[in-house]
Amino acid sequence: MLKRLGTTVTAVLAATAAFTLTASATATAAAAPGFITGRDLPPHPASPWSTGPVTKGLPEWPVFCLEGALPKANAWHRTFNTEFDTGALQISVRAASDSAAAQLATALERKVAACAADWLRKNPGGTASWQDYGKIKVEEGAHVYGVHTSIPESEPGVGLYGIGRDGSTVTVVKWSQMGNLSDAPVSAFKKTTTTAVNKLNP
Template sequence: MFRRTARTARTAAALAATAAAATALVLAASTTSTAAVTAPGFLAGTDLPPHPGSAWYAGKVTKGLPEFAPFCVEGVLPATGSWYRDFSTEFDTGAVQVSVRTSSSAAAVKLAAALERKVAACAADWLRKTPGGTASWQDYGKLSVEEGAHVYGVHTSMPESEPGVHLYGIGRDGTTVTVVKWGQMGYLNEAPVPAFKKTTVKAVNKLNP
């Protein structure tokens, strides 16, 4: 007959503890992996500034970056960890949201800062590359939401061509960064800035529901 000794009991307990620890590590790794491949929450069409003549149509949330990088943030957004969604109307007004799950809070801070610098310099950069054009920009200030957000406006125009106006909302929640770009023909004084600020707040609040 097998007799359970104190030593045997201790060995069994140690093996059970080791197995439990291994299971916890597997579960933790699985959770981290799942979080890395799960898309952040995105805006819906109804979250964008209302258009007077059309509803907003939202595309699918898609992994990676858009085929064409959003104006003013070319070369800044990484393909790894990125997701995007396009929005359109029946007129010239459109929008795109790109969100990035970074590797750490420090990486997210760095990416958000790079996006802000790029947008703030966009008008001047565009003018240097576009002889005869005119451009301007506006800093519409910071927003108090999660780890913060910032809204900017950029206007560009070429002689004998329709002017374009763009609004940018850049924000962060933990390790996730988002940028929302809205654009149409027109000027900065025609842009729906108050409504777009609300859109930006919603975009950041939806990142990690």
């Protein structure tokens, strides 16, 4: 009888330990990644950055160039604003595995690289261009792109996109303002992208 009781207690303890480990792993997977702050963004010459809260899910409005490409599951975002026309956004997604994250990062890069051409097909009267600013050696890697669009009788717009990965977590940082690719702070934004990837899993 005592032997049976001891076996039962051992089994219960083992099951409890397994459940605790599983719960802990689930909680870790569901936890928000680390995010940048306004201090990590390229400085604006006339306005400080205001930093919004880290919010579960995707932004309310689709992200230009990445419409339909970002999964809603295990996604978080944070928005940044200045007093002028310059804004920024970071979105991070925890994928199911490293390989799934790698596939997502590749898909996002392709989407941004094709953005200018896709936009022109929908806006034949406008002009658009893009620039590949190269890869960054940080964790599993990052890539920076620039996209410029303009329609007649309207101000041109420019956006910088940093897409990077640390393990199973993918992040996208987007900086945008009125202007052209020549106005974009590429060097400073590469530092922002590097910081964003380094902060994902502190």
